[in-house]
Structures are given as structure tokens and as C-alpha cells.
Amino acid sequence: MCLGPGQQLLVPPTERATKYAQWFKIVLGAQGVLLVAGLITTVDFSKAMWNLMGLVIGWCAIRNPDGFAFQQLFCYIFLFGIQFVTSIVDVSLWAGGNDKTVPPPGRTSTLEQWQRDMYHVILVIQPIVYAAGLRIAYVIYEELRTSFNEGNNVFDAGGAGGGGGGAAAAYGGGGMGRPQQQAPASTETGGFKPFSGKGFRLSCL
Numbered sequence: 001m002c003l004g005p006g007q008q009l010l011v012p013p014t015e016r017a018t019k020y021a022q023w024f025k026i027v028l029g030a031q032g033v034l035l036v037a038g039l040i041t042t043v044d045f046s047k048a049m050w051n052l053m054g055l056v057i058g059w060c061a062i063r064n065p066d067g068f069a070f071q072q073l074f075c076y077i078f079l080f081g082i083q084f085v086t087s088i089v090d091v092s093l094w095a096g097g098n099d100k101t102v103p104p105p106g107r108t109s110t111l112e113q114w115q116r117d118m119y120h121v122i123l124v125i126q127p128i129v130y131a132a133g134l135r136i137a138y139v140i141y142e143e144l145r146t147s148f149n150e151g152n153n154v155f156d157a158g159g160a161g162g163g164g165g166g167a168a169a170a171y172g173g174g175g176m177g178r179p180q181q182q183a184p185a186s187t188e189t190g191g192f193k194p195f196s197g198k199g200f201r202l203s204c205l
Contacts, residue, residue: 010067017143020136021062027133028058034122034129041119043100043111047126050083054133062140070144076137084130091123 013021031051038048054076061072094100101116 008069008071010064011070011144011148012066013068013140014143014147017068017140017147018065020139020143021068024058024062024133024136024140027129027136028055030125030129031055031058031133034126037118037122041111041115041122043115043119047083047087047122050079054080054083058133058137061137068140068144070141070148073137073141073144077134077141080130080134080137084127084134087123087127087130091127094120094123 031054035048035051035055038044038051057072057076057079061069061076101111101119
């Protein structure tokens with residue numbers, strides 16, 4: 001549904017959705033910065049990978065100006081709704097004295113001070129970026145859903161990855177397009193046809 005194989009439907013964006021998509025690109029750029037910074041600090045690679053996933057899903061959702069992939073926007077909202085909650089938990093734990101940059105007793109940290117400081121900055125900025133991305137993605141999603149329900153055409157993106165060049169098929173709005181049913185195969189056998197060749201009999205004589 002997000003990036004895997006399957007049908008991705010593109011909905012022509014409204015003027016408001018197109019406007020918010022420009023803001024969404026800024027948020028995706030911020031997630032790209034968080035991705036690079038997270039890889040540099042080497043403290044929490046999982047968050048860096050989540051930022052990479054959000055960057056790819058978000059960009060694939062809005063990269064085609066003729067139609068946005070509202071299914072991928074829904075994936076972004078779902079995944080980063082969870083990540084927003086976990087990032088708030090991380091900030092709360094850090095504020096309570098649970099710092100991931102501080103090694104357990106008896107072990108020596110390999111992190112430089114600037115890496116610790118950068119990680120703490122990322123820790124604070126991440127929930128703000130996630131909240132902005134969720135808000136903007138939700139506005140775009142609602143615009144596309146309203147446009148779809150009003151009967152605007154929906155285009156098949158032709159497989160994984162959302163938008164792409166050329167829509168393969170168009171469906172009327174208000175529901176998912178369904179392929180036309182093919183007529184059932186004929187069950188007639190055409191009647192019995194007797195064997196017309198010559199018969200042979202095996203004999204030991």
C-alpha cells in the first residue's frame with residue numbers, strides 16, 4: 001500500500017492541496033536533514049531510518065502534480081502519528097534523566113560532545129517536524145478525499161511508488177474503479193465426434 005506492489009490511485013489535487021504540498025516539501029526536506037544528522041550522531045539509527053521512510057513515502061505521494069496518491073498520504077499519517085508519540089516519549093525520558101548518550105556504569109562512551117549535543121537537538125526538533133508533517137499531510141488527504149467523493153476522476157498510477165508518468169486508466173469518482181467482467185467461457189463441447197482413423201489389432205500370428 002505504501003511502497004509495495006499494488007494499485008496506487010492518483011487524485012487530481014485541489015488548489016488548496018497543491019498549496020499545502022509546497023509546505024509538505026519543506027517538511028520532507030527537514031526530515032532529510034534529520035536523517036543525515038541522525039546518521040552522523042550514530043546514537044539512534046532507527047529514527048534515521050524512519051525519517052528516510054517518511055521522506056520516500058511523502059515524496060512519492062505528491063511528486064506527480066497531476067495527481068496525488070492519497071493512499072500513501074494515509075500511510076504517512078499512520079506511521080508518523082506513531083513516530084510522533086514515540087518521539088514525545090523519548091523527550092520525556094531524556095528530561096527525566098534517561099539519556100541514550102550516557103553509557104551504562106562500567107562502560108566508556110565513544111561519542112564526542114558535539115555528537116551528544118547534536119542528538120539532543122534532534123530529540124527536541126523531531127516531534128515538531130513530525131507534528132507539522134502530520135498536520136499538512138492530513139489537510140492534503142482531506143482535500144483529496146473530498147475531491148474524490150465529489151466525483152472527480154481518479155487515475156491508476158500503474159503499480160508501486162505512487163505517481164508516475166502517464167495514467168494507465170481513469171475511474172469515475174465516488175468509488176473504486178472495477179474492471180469489466182468478462183463473459184463466462186462457453187460450456188458447449190460441440191458434440192461428440194467419432195474417431196475417423198483406421199483401427200489396428202495386435203496379433204501374435
